[in-house]
Amino acid sequence: MKKTYLLTPGPTPIPESVMSALNRPILHHRTPAFQNIFENVRQGLKSLYQTKQEVIILTTTGTGAMEAAITNLFSHGDTVITIKGGKFGERWTKLARTFGLHPIEIQLPSGQSLDPQDLSHVIQEHPHAKAILFQASETSTGVSMPTQEICKRAQAAGMLSVCDAITACGVFDLPMDDWGIDVLITGSQKALMIPPGLAMIGLSEKAWGAQQKSNLPKFYFDLARERKNQIKNQTAWTPAITLIVGLQESLRLIQEEGLHNVFKRHELLARATRHAVSALGLELLAKKHPSTAVTAVLVPTSISDGKMIPKLMRDKYGVTIAGGQDELEGKIIRLSHFGYCDRFDILTAISCLELTLHELGHSIEFGKGVGAALKTFAEG
């Protein structure tokens, strides 16, 4: 018998009451019962996004919503600035190229965040760029990006700020209207605690204006058509009905806890995780601007095959964390701490990490990492 624990930056664990909601008999989507649920979900998403705008729900995953941002806001030949802090920043560049845009990519060393000054220089060099495409949290490196600073600079330069907040929205504070985030994207299997299959995208007035002028072809991802339907509590195409029923429940849970309490919980869990790994003598990849969503930890030099850490944790102990991707494969491990996650999940992950490091021959004093996390929790 082996229990399983999921501490990855998506999918995240699903709360029991959401699981129950997902298991309700399926509704038809062209019915008042579904429209009722959809209305609740729309209001809940507006609270989550802290916006008066309509948050469009797409039956797709995060990358689909990123593609929707590209095809709805731009025209062939447009220049955009992309910020590559890792694998997901690179995805903006690839998407932009695929649809005939000219991306100007700011490349950051692994584990480093954007210096807003550097962005200002690139803006000066490319004043006709239409937008700045970035991640609020770069999941591949566990780095937090200065979203508010980026939005300010975009606004001053007359550019759109397009924020992939797939592992950030609902994790930490990103008030869309207050900060002037023009496009805010998230996915269902992250802080929203439901299975993958839905993505959400909110557009500012300015972004909706750009949407009308875009000449790129779009059909399934036509956001104007979706908005027209969604304000009537309908969707253009058949939606992932059960996921929307689950989303109603997960939004209710977030509202019950209070959005800012959710942020505080995530921040505490992230802090405890950082203290624990540091107490174990491990090094963080993101030293200056670690993300609240995920903590990336360098594999200690005593362990030659870094991929063994997540493998052993999963196969022997049932605890699934993430390893590194692409050039970071085998070099880092990533512990996630958002969504349906509490202090005992962190203590489980750290306990399991201690057992695993010991088993791989890395010398540790049992309880040292967990003790540091406990101390953090006790201090609150």
Place this chain on the structure above:
Amino acid sequence: MKKTYLLTPGPTPIPESVMSALNRPILHHRTPAFQNIFENVRQGLKSLYQTKQEVIILTTTGTGAMEAAITNLFSHGDTVITIKGGKFGERWTKLARTFGLHPIEIQLPSGQSLDPQDLSHVIQEHPHAKAILFQASETSTGVSMPTQEICKRAQAAGMLSVCDAITACGVFDLPMDDWGIDVLITGSQKALMIPPGLAMIGLSEKAWGAQQKSNLPKFYFDLARERKNQIKNQTAWTPAITLIVGLQESLRLIQEEGLHNVFKRHELLARATRHAVSALGLELLAKKHPSTAVTAVLVPTSISDGKMIPKLMRDKYGVTIAGGQDELEGKIIRLSHFGYCDRFDILTAISCLELTLHELGHSIEFGKGVGAALKTFAEG
């Protein structure tokens, strides 16, 4: 948002696949589909009990099966020996009195197990007693009783050994036929990992013989009538159908892990728990014969209101453990470690205990208890 963790000696957590089985559309019980399931459950219970005898399934809880043992095996005026190691031993005495028997009670100090020599003396004093009624594990004090020794002495004296194994069967080894346990009782919400509502009782040939001679009135709990039905994969009365469907799945899980591997897991979890609380400077109630099912720990003198420990653990941290009962109320806490329980549940409970002791002003070094448990797990 608060996750909940259950470390009580019943109900115990329900595995996900059992939960799914419980949620299947309800069957009618007079159908071949139900009979198929019942046949599987009967075979699974025989393996669990390590017996060739029929294990009777009653729709009741553990106390109901204890009552069935009394009303089926004895006649008005019979003398029986009861072993009172705590609240559950006392229940045998009360049941015996209620049905007109004469119980001779061996009273043990709290936290102590039975010395088989003492039993021999009582047997000599009461050679006409019909049976010895005892607990394999006294849940109220976390004490393990010498079941095999008791059965040997009962057999030599021509008495029946009647074993309440409600928190013992499936927790540690109790081979019914090998040890000559005449009556073995358990309940569904314990090591069987399903909700309360079913109890099981196995009888030896000798016990079935006594059953025929008993003159106490019985109807719902008539074990002979049940056996006649159950060997045809039916029940005398409407059974708790969904629980039997769940039981099929939980027995499958036990078989998959292997019964003796289940015992080893429980033993390791119990040992880690004892090491952890000892490392925290706490004292065990059962010093010499601690039970594998539950660890009873004395509340440290620094904490005036002992009831605050389980209360705070539950209300603030979502971790439910048990306190003391009756005269032990406020004096002990009880951490359970059987059923759907793995090392991270123990680490969660100990982590939570550390946070709680700290909060109640008891000085501890964070990570010390958890570290001792981790060391135990690493050593295996």
